[in-house]
Amino acid sequence: CAVTPRVSGEYGHRDRSGSRASMASRRVSFSQYRLEAEIDRYRAECQWDKIPPIVEQLVAARFHEDDDYGTLLLAEALLEECLQDNLSLLRNATPLTDINQPKLSRSKGYLNSILSRGLLAPRHLNEALLLMAKIHYVQGCYRDAQGMCARVGIDELTGDEQPLYHLRLLAEAFVIKGTNPFISKYWTVVTPSSKAAKTSLAPPPLDIDLGFFQQAALQSAYLCLLHRGHLAQGAHQLRRVLRVVESRGSQTFRKAAARKLAEVLLSSVSEDSYWAPMSLPPSAWLQREGNAGPKDAMYPSSKPPQRYSTDSVFCPQDVVEEAASGDAVISRAPDHKEERETSLQDATSVYDLLSIGMARRGQYAMLSEGVGAVSVLKECVRMRPEDPSLPMLAAKVCIGQLHWLEEAEALSQSVVSMGEEAAEFLPRAYLTVGLCCSLQASDAHALDPHDAKIALYLSLQLALVRQVAAAMDPLQVALSLCGDDLHSLHLLTLLLSAQKHHQHALETLTLALSHHPENFKLSQSQPSLRQECPSPR
Structure with a gap:
């Protein structure tokens, strides 16, 4: 039969207390693990407002009381x-x-205190050094920032199997090493930027807003190629970046990338040399540029981002379509001055790129509908001086939207000077010149409303464009200033007749003849007016 061993009371008591101590130790370890897991998540998701409360929990639980980990956070x-x-x-x-x-x-004070005491573990000490490098960088102390990165030795660190916030710190450190303005870009940008791009390609866990250093790290994925003149490979990398599934936090970055791609395509790629978005750059172009060295190339990421599938999606067919179909859309609500300025700069750059694309397509009518159309169309005139439609479109915008009458007249005169080469645009040019003169008369009347001559000619210009009712007002002003003026009375007669007020027109003509009986034109008009008037009973 089985024998149950006897345990003395002393031994049994010691065993129970040891068990309780072991359970308490496990509870403490689990609580610390839970807190540190939350900290890692908050740092990865950039939820910085949640860090101070959780640091208070660390202090209350007396975790990390022998180092400065809470201060680092x-x-x-x-x-x-x-x-x-x-x-x-x-x-x-x-x-x-x-x-x-x-x-x-305050952050700089905390980090100085941490680094002077030296109580952190090596991993956290490296993080403190990288944070101090960022502070030096944003304060303009670029050499100090690089010195901090050198103390960490980031070139020896690997991004594999690291928490996301640690990858972010490494990517930002490579950006700091690669953007020192005191060293030539051609020697220092390429290596750090390529590594920054690699360490920043892991997809964010949530829709978080990308910070300055994160956006710079992502942009280095293609800028390092473009800065070395590898335009085809840079455009290919931009296309890869834009195929990554977008999130709310990546919208600003995607706009910048889409604008850069449009700039590269419109400035460097012709219609004949264009290649489809899903294919590799032409081998002839790659040979002409020279293959990118190993330091220029993109490193494969251990955590590749999720990309859009190519099934049932719009695929541009030429360079202009792709340049105009990017994500460079202005959607920010401008609530503050700085945001309004940024939105204006974005809108201006997008419009400039669209203008270049439409000009290459010959879509000049669409150009005339936008802000800054005159400048764009005048540049098109300079590039194609033989095309009379371009100055006529610019003149139309000057008159209809901007009221730049002298500019419109000059543009129309340039078409008149073409003579018969302007073809059907020649009569339109003459008409536009006359219209400018008419509108200039309106401006003159506004400047001096008590000049009878100006009021008369304004009325005449309005009458010539069949604005009969509008022509009556300045004519009444002219007659009030000079009631017996021959031309004013004659014009009033014609305007009344045009409005079918034949009896009033005849009375006005009779009054004009009483002041100017020798005028042949007035005498010639009288019989025709009498025929229009009903006979008295």
Whole structure:
């Protein structure tokens, strides 16, 4: 039979207490693991507002009380919030200062304290150095920023099997190493930028807004090729970037990439040398450019992004279609001054690219409908001086939308000077010149409403374009200033007759003849008017 061993009370008590200690240790380890997992997730998703509360939980649970891990988290959250608040300054390469940026000042103080004490584990110490490099960079201290990256030795680090926020830090560090303005781009941009692109290609877990350094890291995927003159390979890389499934946070980056692709296509790719978006660049072009070296090439990513499938999607057929079909759409609601300025710059660049594309297609009528159309059409006139339709379109915009009458008259006169070569546009040019003169008369009357001559000629111009009712007002002004003027009375007679007021026209003509009995034209008009008037009973 089985024998149950006896356990003394002392031993049994010690065993129970050890079990309780082991369970408590497991609970502590699980709580710490849960908190650190949440921290990793918040850092990956850039939820910086949630970092301070969770740091308070770390302090309350007395986790990491022997190092500065909590302080490191606070420093990172403050820095990232500061960068997000100053995106416009960073894009304009305006250095941030401690005086104007309290969050940046506090973050820098925390990091200085951490680095002076040296209590962090090596992994977290590297993160502190990379964060300090970002601070130096945004403050314009580029050599100090590179020095911090050198202390980390980021070239020796690998991006494989690393948490997402760690990959982001590495990508940003490569951007800092590659964008030092004191060193030639041709020697330093390529290697860091290619690695930055590799480490930044992992898809974000949520629709988060990309920060300044993240956008710069993603842009380096194609800029490193374009800066070296590898336009075909750069365009191919841009197409790959734009096929990545978009998210809310990537919209700004996609607009920049779409504009860059349109610039490359319109400036460097002709209709004959265009290749389809899903195919590789022509081998002849690649040979002409020279193959990109291993440092220029894109490294394969261990976490490739999800891309749109090619089934049942629109595929451009030529260079203009692709340039005009990108994501460069202005959709931001301009609530603040800086956002309005950015929206205006985006809209201007998009319109410029569309204008180039429509000009290459010969779609000049569409060009005349947009803002800045005159400048674009005048450039088209310079490129195709033999085409009379272009200055006529520009003159139409000058008159109808801008009221630039002198500019419109000059454009119309350029068509008149072509003579018979202008073909059917010649009579239109003469008409436009006359219309400009008529509208200039309106401007003159507005400047001096008490000049009888100006009022008379304004009325005459309006009458010539069959605006009879409108012509009566300035004519009444002219007659009030000079009631016996021959031309004013004659014009009034004609306007009344045109409106079927024949009796009033005859009375006006009789009054004019009483002042000017020797005038032959007035005498010649009288019989025809009498025929139109009913006979008195």
